[in-house]
Amino acid sequence: MANHGRLPVMAGLILALLVANACGAPTPPPPTATSTPLPPTPTATLTPLPPTPTATWTPLPPTATPIPTTGTIEGRVWRSDTAEPVAGAVVSLTDAATNQDVAESTADAQGHYLFAEVKPGTYSLAVTWTFKDQADSPCQGVDMTRDGWFVIVGVQADGGLLLVATGGEPFAISAGDLRQQDIDLSCQAGPAATAKPSTAVPEPTATPTALGQAGAAPVIDAVELRDDTSGGSLVILQYFKFHDPDGDAYWLHIELVRATVGGLEVADGTIRVPSQQQKQGATTTGRWNCGGDTYEVTLRATILDRAGNMSNAVEYTMNCH
Secondary structure, eight states: OHHHHHHHHHHHHHHHHHHHHHTTOOOOOOOOOOOOOOOOOOOOOOOOOOOOOOOOOOOOOOOOOOOOOOEEEEEEEEETTTTEEOTTOEEEEEETTTTEEEEEEEOOTTOEEEEEEEOSEEEEEEEEEEESOGGGOSSOSEEEETTSOEEEEEEOTTSOEEEEEEOOOOEEEOTTOEEEOOEEOOEESOOSOOSOOOOOOSSOOSOOBOOSSSSOOOEEEEEEEEEEOTTSSOEEEEEEEEEOTTSOEEEEEEEEEEESSSOOOOOOEEOOOOHHHHHHOEEEEEEEEOTTOOEEEEEEEEEEETTSOBOOOEEEEEEEO
């Protein structure tokens, strides 16, 4: 029974507390925040950059202009009668001191030829041109060009035709020179042949003919023939003994005079004998292949020099057996 008396008392106390809170009893203050100071911000240290180096301008030494040591020769091979270039013509450059070819240049489709890096010296030019049809030739037989060059048109071993033009004046080339030399292969109406043939062998048979610019003509002193059967068939070796006071003999021209068979062909050829030997007396050679047939053939030989002078003509007869 004593317990029943305590319960109401505790309930009243609890109710009194609740009422007191509801009626605005003071609330205890919130806890005060404690301020913790931040660490000090580090001070940036300014480190100055090294000074930018000043560019120093050093002038380059002047470029030395190369001193030329050679010259150049160029030009055009053409025909004034047709106003067309002569494509394929071969221009030879010859050292006038030695009479030796030092270079060749083949004319292009426009007839242009070029010799570069030519050493200083004195030179002359010559032209050879191969073609098939006589109707294409600007010259006939032995002739002169409109510029005064001497021309021979001969037949080659393969039946083609070969035009040889010489006689241009020698000229000097110095370092740095550029020489323009056009070559006109059109011929004027010249004589058919000026050297009269003879049947005497091997002695010279006609006075050499000076058709060129200047100088003395070559002289054929003898033609010697030797049989050679070392190859199984007969080959006749021809030795043309000649001299040239100027040492500029260049071309051996052969013509067919008569033969006991048909279909024979003759060929011209270049003389490659040094100038000094020509002055003292020299020999240039040829070969005639008999081909296993039996016949007799008579040929006529003349020599042309670079000034356009023609030698005496010498006939000789060969027997193929």
